[in-house]
Amino acid sequence: xxLSHKIGKLFSREAHRRAAxxxxxKLHPIPLAPLLDKIDKVxxxxxxxxxxxxxxxxxxxxxxxxxxxRMNIPRVQDLNLHRLPPQDVLDLGCGGGFFLFIAQQFGxxxxxxxxxxxxxxxxxxxxxxxxxRVWKIQAMEPLPDLGRKFDLxxxxxxxxxxxxxxSLWHPNEWDFFLRDLQDRxxxxxxxxxxxxxxxxxxxxxxxDVRDFFLSRGAEIERERVSLLSTL
Numbered sequence: 402x403x404l405s406h407k408i409g410k411l412f413s414r415e416a417h418r419r420a421a422x423x424x425x426x427k428l429h430p431i432p433l434a435p436l437l438d439k440i441d442k443v444x445x446x447x448x449x450x451x452x453x454x455x456x457x458x459x460x461x462x463x464x465x466x467x468x469x470x471r472m473n474i475p476r477v478q479d480l481n482l483h484r485l486p487p488q489d490v491l492d493l494g495c496g497g498g499f500f501l502f503i504a505q506q507f508g509x510x511x512x513x514x515x516x517x518x519x520x521x522x523x524x525x526x527x528x529x530x531x532x533x534r535v536w537k538i539q540a541m542e543p544l545p546d547l548g549r550k551f552d553l554x555x556x557x558x559x560x561x562x563x564x565x566x567x568s569l570w571h572p573n574e575w576d577f578f579l580r581d582l583q584d585r586x587x588x589x590x591x592x593x594x595x596x597x598x599x600x601x602x603x604x605x606x607x608x609d610v611r612d613f614f615l616s617r618g619a620e621i622e623r624e625r626v627s628l629l630s631t632l
Contacts, residue, residue: 449464571609
């Protein structure tokens with residue numbers, strides 16, 4: 402089979418999956434208005450006024466809450482969290498907590514993990530009622546004891562997979578990270594979902610990292626990497 406034909410089949414499968422997700426979102430919508438109604442308007446206004454002239458990039462999140470809720474609704478839908486029974490969910494690099502806030506509206510028990518660099522993210526999590534632990538994820542270092550295990554561990558727009566010299570993690574760093582999640586933080590039959598950031602060349606990971614994920618039984622679709630608890 403020619404390489405071009407194989408690539409064509411791959412893109413066809415990806416296009417089919419993405420189209421199926423779009424249809425499913427329309428069939429099982431999550432309305433924005435009820436989510437906004439859950440947010441304390443007085444506290445939100447105070448937070449917005451306090452950061453009205455801030456130049457740091459997290460300030461954009463508090464200025465347009467509806468936009469970032471809309472961005473996170475498809476994430477909740479694609480992981481089927483609006484139709485599953487209560488799950489324990491851990492979000493790595495949770496930012497302002499929008500994804501977890503939406504998940505909590507469906508009864509899920511959620512925890513976010515993020516760096517201490519931007520206090521505004523902590524304020525947003527407080528506003529949204531999202532529990533958050535401060536921690537910086539680093540290569541070859543285990544996560545802290547989080548007090549319980551999780552049915553689902555997510556990470557969106559991943560930025561923690563960079564070394565101090567700005568180079569990206571290789572398979573050995575990913576192997577350490579995933580085994581730590583599996584052994585210490587993931588329940589049996591749990592799931593890990595990663596959404597990679599594109600690099601300067603447009604790729605989401607190197608060939609050796611892709612091969613590593615596939616060797617662990619991952620399902621890969623462009624930036625999306627899904628793994629079950631057995632690595």
